[in-house]
Amino acid sequence: MVRKTNITLCTLIALASLLAPAVGAQGLAKPAFRDITEPPQGKLGEQVAAMIAAINANDPKVAHDFVERYLTPSVATGKALDARAASLMQAFRSSSGVDFYSVRAAVDSGGSPHTVNTVVLKERLHGGWMAAKLVMDPGNAPRIRSIAFDHARPPASTSTAAMTEVQMLERVNASLDRECANDKFSGALLIARADQVLLKRACGEASMRYHVKNDVDTKFNLGSMNKMFTAVAIAQLVEQGRVSYDDPVSKYVDKSWLPKRITDRITVHHLLTHTSGLGSYFNDKFENSSRELFREVNDFKPLLQGDDPSFPPGQRFQYSNSGMLLLGVVIEKASGKKYFDYVREHIFKPAGMKDTDSYAMDEPVENLAMGYTSESREKVHWKENTFMHVIKGGPAGGGFSTVGDLHRFAQALQVGNLVNPESRARLWTNQSDRGYGYGFKIGAYPNGLDVGHNGGFPGISGDLTIFVDQGYVVAVLSNRDHEALVMSGRLRAWITQIPAAD
Template sequence: MQAYLAAVNTDGETAAEAFRNDHIARAFAESVPRVPFVGYFTNQRRVMGGLDLVELRVRNGRTAELLLRDRLYGALHGLELGFEETPEARVTTFEPGPAPLWAPKPKAHLTAGDVGAQARGLMDRGCRAGVFSGAVLVAKGDEVLFEAACGQANRRYGVANTSRTRLNLGSMNKMFTAIAVMQLVETGQVSLDDPLSKYADESWLPAEIGKTITIRHLLRHTSGLGSFLGRDFEKTSRRLYREVADYKPLVRGETPAFPPGTQFKYSDTGMLLLGVVIEQASGETYFDYARAHIFGPAAMKDTDSWPMDEPTPDLAMGYGWAPRAPLGWRENTMAHVFRGTSAGGGYSTVGDLHRFARAAERPASLTAFRRGPLGRQPAEQLWRRLHGQRIGRGQDRRTQRHLLRDQQPARDLRREGLHRRHPRQPGLRRARIGRCHSGCDRRGEVAPYLPPARMKARMSVESLVRSASRTYIMWPAS
């Protein structure tokens, strides 16, 4: 444990390399290249300013659960270490994440004013440290408690972010896709048990595969399909992919990794195919449908999937931290999608995300929002634990090695506090957009989550801003 903390807290690469050589199991070390492994610890130190041990608990003799406090925001985090059953007890896995359930709960009762003031202070810390660039909005109901922005929307020309800056949503478009599908379910145009082959012909996937995958599987990320954003995508021009149907060549060769419905696997391809379902069932393009039936009713005037060759006003450039690059940053234009899809990549503002959350709560708005009767059962069927996962979190506990291999050193922060409320502030919500400054994937994506119907969790107000450079929306527990 001390070696792990030393790897995070010590400048340079020596401590991280020592942890790898002296404490990591051989199979684990061989599966993770040295550069991303060391980069993980470098980025943890940069994003959190270092970590201190608060408490340690051992489970079943092979697993240690640590409660840690970061030095930048003072926030609590969790870390789970797995060990070999050998005298050396080398580390086989380590999974950073949210504070464990047994962590101490905040005692202070915060007023709405306190929350706004603390949110400002926390955002300021991240901005001064250079680990947050984006916009923050904290609200209670319709009342906005805090709204501000920092950092640069465009580093080439020194354009500052504002609360009206349109920033990339990454995979947050997936929740719009899920809502669109459920609208069509409620109007009888789609059934959750329909086979994918009903909407996507063999130009997408062979019939023998499409017949085994249902709409429910796609929504739950249990289809077994993976991501169309792989090597073939990276080798081709982004301009080839303007419409959903343009992605057919990238999907056609995919096969499920397991029988559909038997396991959980986060799937970009699955969500892209739901865009096909929406288009076939509605007779509209995915983009037209979202504008007419989601963004319009929710008054989201600054949200859409704009192509990158359109001079859209107030559109921010995405950046990834690149310590080996001459300027320390790289634009993600050449790595990102040309236009957002049902799987992600659109743009929005914190104000629009707040309006979206409010529209999803008001019965009158929901009637127009959903375009049908307010049947709660279809939605509740989707948001439940399945195969050990909370559907919507998008993080499989078994993917830590993949996390490191893809150089996503702060995905633990992605999981932190999404869709949760402060325990003493009923109805408190937040909406924040941040560009990729703390360890995003190759495409510069952030927060691949769908909003659960209900999730109750106790978290301190520090979680409002601490997870730097993430995109998220707060939903109240119900």
């Protein structure tokens, strides 16, 4: 799920060509960047130096001063000011401080008029790599429009010596020991090779209010990771002949959702690949409405009113929660079942995912983690995300699962228990320059292909990565901002250093 005041999955996808190996149409890795290790000069140099100083100060006043001085005034006020300052504080918590390494060659910003600079930072805690994406406003004295932090692909000039599986697991355990001991990770982690679980650990608190600890079976919110389930459901209905990827959405979505002039031009393919031009229902109407109003797929209908595509369908990639929501409408119309009933019966049940569902937040569900965000002026002041989040997840995200259930989902996909090999190949084929297939992110590295999805929202972060050729599965879930994404990026870097099996 995406929320404008925090690091979002949309931002992470936009970073794909710089932060992970680029992927071509056939899933082959291509050179994606070059690092300029000389500190930048002029205005950009001043901004980068001030950003690093603000991170390393670990002081809310310094963070707020940086945001007010260097960010565009329209996005540096009110809640947005607190959120952007909090992201600097979070960058320190995940790294224990950073040092400048390089400015990485700019990505195509998808038609945006804003200049994009990606700064690669070295983390002091682990010696890992962090990327800060600075989107600049144009003008004679440009300010920063937004900053997003993520794990960065290691610079090409650094040594990435091969490691064994045992060495990888030792490094993961040592990293997790440090993260947990320093309160930099709250969640659960699983690493498996095929059906064999190699590592499964948890730390932190599922409830700070009652000091209930997380365990390996705690249910965490998935954010946008639900999009994988929605895409698999569509693939199943295509196999049954009830849906075609080329069908216009108007075949399933009536004019009470969107005008026919819009839905006639958008296909199921466009919705799956985020190329419909539609935006996100996390808009002002959602922000100013009671969460109680949104429980079923149809309840979200008022939030899509007036959502005209921002470009002709198929023209380019634009991450869209509204598009994925409409796939839920397609599933309900084509199957004759409620979305939640369909995925429960046709995905969760055959995969053995007994602890996965779109649980309502006002239901007393056992061993379910509350989400905590640090959007505050205080150094450490956690706030529950209950009134920020949807009361019940849906086709675009917001359901709950465990790291064990995500492993079972990955296994069920790979052995053919959910879709046939042809459908799976379609789900996992890159459809754009953003490393995205049908509801799955697509990556490549020297030893093979990896697929999966991540999710982010205040108090939520998670990632599932399936290393298709090496056989590994990594599931990381957290009930705090960004922490699972940082951890999973680090694990990906280490796993990809394991040589491919002969």
